[in-house]
Amino acid sequence: MVRKVMSEEKLKITIKTLYGFEKAVQQELQELGYHDPEILNRAVRITGAWRDVYYLNLYLRTGLVVLVELAAFSFKDKDDLYAQAKKINWVSLFDKGKTFAIKGAIFSDVFTNTQFPQLLIKDAIVDQFREQTGDRPNIDAKNPQVSIDVYISGKNCVLSLNTTGAPLYKRGYRTETGPAPLNEVAAAGLLYLSGWDRKSTFIDPMCGSGTLVIEAALLAAGIPANIERRHYAFKNLLNFDRELWEGIYEAAPKKPVKLDFSIIASDIDQIVVTKAKRNIRALPVSRCVQFVMGDFEDLKIPEGNGVLITNPPYGERMGEEIEALYARLGDWFKHELAGYECWVISSNEDALKSVALKPSRKMKIFNGSLECSFRNYSIYEGSKKKIQQEE
Structure with missing residues (x-):
């Protein structure tokens, strides 16, 4: 089944994968009808719409998570990182009743503690919610309903929504494993x-x-691949289109x-x-x-x-x-x-x-x-x- 993009909204969509499987993801995306996927380090990038985000979470076999880019920017120091992160309209993305967490990879001499940038971004989100709603969402580091992905290289930062949640190798069909199971x-x-x-x-x-x-x-x-899976992080976002998702799922073989x-x-x-x-x-x-x-x-x-x-x-x-x-x-x-x-x-x-x-x-x-x-x-x-x- 080849997907059809029904929305004109263009999103930068990044599919994370395991080291060495980038070409497999590229091949799979091409088979699914996506042209010119860009190979990155342990990831492949395309452009698309929210329909594609839903579709890929259901169909992808070789990807771990599907990320939607929120912002990419340069920052001067820790205060600037906080300020830039606070510019994103977080309250329009998820409700204060949802738990969230910040996860990702930090490669920067600006920070001696690689956890500190995540704390800054968390503070930016919490402060924005308090200022605009009078309340704040809670953190759940293990099983957040909303997961924010951060990638920092030097003084460059990319913030993305993890629309998948638990990695896509959690298909939902495997209830029992043997020793050293293959992902x-x-x-x-x-x-x-x-x-x-x-x-x-x-x-x-x-x-x-x-x-x-x-x-x-x-x-x-x-x-x-994920026909038996029921839980995806995109269902916890304010823009979740249940009718669109159910249409994609019902059309699947x-x-x-x-x-x-x-x-x-x-x-x-x-x-x-x-x-x-x-x-x-x-x-x-x-x-x-x-x-x-x-x-x-x-x-x-x-x-x-x-x-x-x-x-x-x-x-x-x-x-x-x-x-x-x-x-x-x-x-x-x-x-x-x-x-x-x-x-x-x-x-x-x-x-x-x-x-x-x-x-x-x-x-x-x-x-x-x-x-x-x-x-x-x-x-x-x-x-x-x-x-x-x-x-």
């Missing part, structure tokens, strides 16, 4: 970065709680679908396979994934081409040395996955060397706070076999 936004980003065509076999042989295969099924079926190719999820741990099944069962794609309990080496691989992405353990697994596990994985790719593009994400460089195949592509990305390598192994057949030992 939903990261999982969707890996799908985009892999180049999977969404028409051929997709396999995750170490599926854990199923994030990769669930995101793959939603993507292939065209079901919005929600009906159960059946795909004409296989999505296969396997894991040696019966408990996490059960969790994966529970996570997907309420979604329209519940019948799109084949779950198998067992070791990956026993998995029956469909003939033809396909894509495999997996997030194996980065440390010991059930007493097995991690290097031995990755070596088995590499052998399995070589002997059983002819015609497939195999991708592995891991933070363990030594273990990745144990795969003993030469990767055709490497990408530096982050899985949470862990710096990882996302590596592609193209597995060729017969005389085209070009598997090489990693030097």
Whole structure:
């Protein structure tokens, strides 16, 4: 579904993401009909209207939050920062009965304490409310109803509304996780970065709680990533257009679908396979994934081409040395996955060397706070076999 901009209002909209996934966000935005998205550091920027803000919060798979810029300005000192922040008409944005918080990133020699600029902006907001309404909104640092994003570099400041609230990886469908689960936004980003065509076999042989295969099924079926999510920060703003939002939500695809190719999820741990099944069962794609309990080496691989992405353990697994596990994985790719593009994400460089195949592509990305390598192994057949030992 391609969005339609119904309002002439032009907003600067910034989508924050994880390090290394900027191009995935750019690709996704282009697929959704947005032209010339601008890549920033851990973010991508477009222009649009409030309809787009609502639409993106529902549909985006690879973004963390959707920000709407309120003001961008230079300031001389702390007093000037306060004064500039107070010029924004905060009382027109949210009601004094809503809780709020200031969050963001500060890179400036003007302040020795990186929390101080946030306190100044908070004071500007509170003082404006007191002067204009006689009362003030309360702060809730953990779960604010309204979240203000601040970015300061040197003496330049950008203030934005976080229209999302809790990050978009909180889709609403995952009720159970296994150890070291893959973030939903990261999982969707890996799908985009892999180049999977969404028409051929997709396999995750170490599926854990199923994030990769669930995101793959939603993507292939065209079901919005956040179809089960109910809470967004934009609903707490004074300009919230309920009719507009409900129209966008009601128009979104929600009906159960059946795909004409296989999505296969396997894991040696019966408990996490059960969790994966529970996570997907309420979604329209519940019948799109084949779950198998067992070791990956026993998995029956469909003939033809396909894509495999997996997030194996980065440390010991059930007493097995991690290097031995990755070596088995590499052998399995070589002997059983002819015609497939195999991708592995891991933070363990030594273990990745144990795969003993030469990767055709490497990408530096982050899985949470862990710096990882996302590596592609193209597995060729017969005389085209070009598997090489990693030097």
